[in-house]
Each structure stands twice: as C-alpha cells, then as structure tokens.
Amino acid sequence: MKRYAYYLSCINESMTKEVDRSIELWQKDLGIEFVKLHEGTCCGGSNLDYVSPKHFALVNGRNIAFAEKMGLDLIVSCNTCLMTIRTAKKKLDESPELKKEINDILKKEGLEYRGTAEVRHLLWVLVDDVGxxxxxxxxxxxxxxxxxxxxxxxxxxxxxxxxxxxxxxxxxxxxxxxxxxxxxxxxxxxxxxxxxxxxxxxxxxxxxxxxxxxxxxxxxxxxxxxxxxxxxxxxxxxxxxxxxxxxxxxxxxxxxxxxxxxxxxxxxxxxxxxxxxxxxxx
Missing domain, CATH: 3.40.50.11810 (Rossmann fold)
Known part of the structure; x- marks a missing residue:
C-alpha cells in the first residue's frame, strides 16, 4: 500500500465534497492510501503571493512540512492548489534566506521545511505510481x-x-x-x-x-x-x-x-x- 499525505483543498471541503468522497471509496482498490492532512491550511489560491509573498511561502511551506514530518509526498486533487504549493516550494528551494526565515517561524510549531517532499497531483500519482x-x-x-x-x-x-x-x-x-x-x-x-x-x-x-x-x-x-x-x-x-x-x-x-x-x-x-x-x- 503506497501512502501519501493528502491535502484537503478548500473547494473540496465546501463545494465539491464528492471529489474526496469518491477518492475515499476507491483508493484502497488501487493499492494507495491518502492520509488526510487535517493540520493544513488554505494555500492562498493564485492571489496570496501578490498580497504577501512572505505569508505565501509560510503557509505553503507549513503545508509541505507536515507531509515531510510524516515522510510522505504531498498529493492534491485541485489544479490551483497544485500550482500554488509547487510555486511556493520552488521559491523556498531556490532561496536559502527565505527558507531560513520561514523555518524560524515554523520551529515554534515543531516543524521544519526541508524540501524533501514532492508536491504532486492525483492524476500524476494514478498514471505514474499506480500505473x-x-x-x-x-x-x-x-x-x-x-x-x-x-x-x-x-x-x-x-x-x-x-x-x-x-x-x-x-x-x-x-x-x-x-x-x-x-x-x-x-x-x-x-x-x-x-x-x-x-x-x-x-x-x-x-x-x-x-x-x-x-x-x-x-x-x-x-x-x-x-x-x-x-x-x-x-x-x-x-x-x-x-x-x-x-x-x-x-x-x-x-x-x-x-x-x-x-x-x-x-x-x-x-x-x-x-x-x-x-x-x-x-
């Protein structure tokens, strides 16, 4: 059974609940298990980066850090969450200064962003991992x-x-x-x-x-x-x-x-x- 940290998108938690309901039904049929990341927070969509780049990096670095704490890749079922979190990851991985600044905040929660977890879409997991x-x-x-x-x-x-x-x-x-x-x-x-x-x-x-x-x-x-x-x-x-x-x-x-x-x-x-x-x- 392949395990992944599953990011709970705002849209699925509110308007499109049937997406997560469906995944819960068949995930084990395909030999995968999605561990819901209840501690995660909204990715900020495609807007937060323009309002506050620091908070954009912080909330998404935090989301990834929770997956890393479990030793799992972070999986999403929303395209915008995918782009947003992967954008934040790229910025953190390319800036040691930003990474340190974010980790100084995250350590108050006992978290650390290391950049070891991949951020992937459900579609990619199905095609590449399940096969x-x-x-x-x-x-x-x-x-x-x-x-x-x-x-x-x-x-x-x-x-x-x-x-x-x-x-x-x-x-x-x-x-x-x-x-x-x-x-x-x-x-x-x-x-x-x-x-x-x-x-x-x-x-x-x-x-x-x-x-x-x-x-x-x-x-x-x-x-x-x-x-x-x-x-x-x-x-x-x-x-x-x-x-x-x-x-x-x-x-x-x-x-x-x-x-x-x-x-x-x-x-x-x-x-x-x-x-x-x-x-x-x-």
Missing part, C-alpha cells in the same frame, strides 16, 4: 460506451517551469487515464485551455464566454461528458454551465465529472455512492 496497466486490470465497468472530452485546465499545465509533467501544448496524461478506463477520448482543442473560474468575480461575461466555448465544443463533438482533474474547473463548467450556455445562445447541456468520479464509475461504484447527484448537471 495504467494496474488501472486497466482493476476496471469492473469499462467506459467503452462513452465519448469523453478531456479538460485539463490551466494550473496543472502552466507554468511548465513549476509543473512540468505534461507538455502544456499537447498534454496526454488525462487522455491515457480515460483510455485505461475503457473510455474513448475525442479530439478536443479546448482540453488545455482555461475554464474561466478565476475571473468570475471580476469579469463574469468574459469568464462565461470562456466556459461556453469549451462546453459548446464538447456538445458539438457529441461527447457524453467532460472530465477534469480540477474541482475549480468542474465548478465553472458544471455550476455555471446553464448561465454560460445561455450567454452563448446554446440550448443544451453536458455532464462534467472530476477524475475521481470517473475512476469510481469504472471501478464499479454507483453514481449515488460517488455523490454525482450533487452536480448541477447530471
């Missing part, structure tokens, strides 16, 4: 009857200097996972584009337009559903779908799943068990 062959062998309900549109989202791909797992211009890991589960991926030019989530509060119409373009392509391509590794992308494409498509003059809809739910379905769990009924579009 696609193992996943194929575990599938109970192949997704062979489904045409699936892969939507990676921005923050698992860019900036590549911080992330670096997939080619941001031609990512493949999500496509490979879909195929391992028996699904059929469709050619989907929006798969590496933005969902619009991070501009919803400041430029709603532009955000809805971005989401509508991705949704419309999937609908026009006769996809049965969209799958994403990011709960923020899921919120944008599912929760704001009706508003986005109305804005674009499209009278249709399409379900959107997180990868944790897609895996659960292929491993034989029901939509009810996985919490899919919590979605706006089912």
């Amino acid at each position: 696609l062959d193992t996943i194929r062998q575990k599938v109970k309900v192949p997704l062979k009857n489904y045409r699936i549109a892969p939507f990676y989202g921005c923050h698992i791909l860019r900036p590549s200097t911080v992330l670096g797992h997939d080619n941001p211009l031609d990512p493949t890991s999500l496509d490979q996972l879909i195929e391992a589960l028996g699904g059929q991926t469709i050619p989907y030019k929006h798969k590496n584009r933005c969902c619009g989530f991070h501009t919803l509060l400041v430029a709603e119409q532009e955000s809805l337009s971005v989401a509508a373009e991705a949704l419309k392509e999937a609908i026009d391509s006769k996809a049965d559903f969209i799958v994403t590794p990011c709960p923020l992308c899921h919120t944008s494409l599912d929760g704001y779908q009706a508003k986005a498509l109305k804005h674009a003059g499209v009278e249709s809809s399409i379900p959107v799943f997180h990868i944790s739910e897609m895996i659960g379905l292929a491993l034989g769990y029901s939509a009810k068990q996985l919490g899919i009924k919590r979605h706006i579009v089912c």
